[in-house]
Amino acid sequence: MITVEYCRMMARYNAWQNRGLMEAMKSLKTAELTKDRKAFFGSIFGTANHLLWADRLWMSRFDGRLAPKGGIADSTTLHDNLQLYLGDRMRTDAQITRWAAGLKQIGLYGPLTWYSGAAGRQMSEPKAVCITHFFNHQTHHRGQIHAMLTAAGHNPGDTDLVFMPDDA
Template structure:
């Protein structure tokens, strides 16, 4: 399905996107970050919080490291302000890159088994598929944040992969 190089490239892309996003978020007043905009998770900050939570839970499954200290029901309040988001995001992005750089094609061809709180049972799926899902989930929610940013009158990050610095 995918190879280890894809995972590293997507980890780099994720970090690049989040670092760009930070500047646009910093320019917004705090009330704009927390304003309910009718999106799935309501606000920019709640969407970013959920995305950090999602990355953290998947990473704990992928690398065996610590999971988030809160459950899925609290994913939208996992981070409560821009400074908290920034610190956690940088930590997660570094952890994602280390995990991706340690992946092998053989590992991606294998399965991952974990207990899914959402499904309420043990689940086994191909690691390659889960890796694609992981990066797709990031892109999906950053797209929502992009739309909410532009709704504030802000510009938003360039997201074209081919423009990512080498």
């Protein structure tokens, strides 16, 4: 279904895209960053926090690190300070990149089993499906953030995978 090369490319894409969003977010005043824009997770910052929370949650399932506290309802308030968020986002992106770099093809096979707070039960799905979901979830919510930033008059940059720089 997927390959380690796909995972490495998507980890690079994730970090590249997040750098662009972070640069745009740094140009916003707190009121603009936290303004309710009627998106699923409310604001630009709420959506960015949710995405970071979910990335950390999935990485805890993939590499055994500690999961973030709280559930989906708490995810939008993971950080209340942009600088703390930015540092955590960069560390998490580096973790994702290191995980993908060390991934072996065999690591994409077999089931991944975890307790889902969202579903309220134990879940088990093929690892490849979970990893594909992980990268798809990132792209989905970054698209929401990109749209909110664009509507707020900011240019977060290109999002086309085919235009990702080689050094990203």
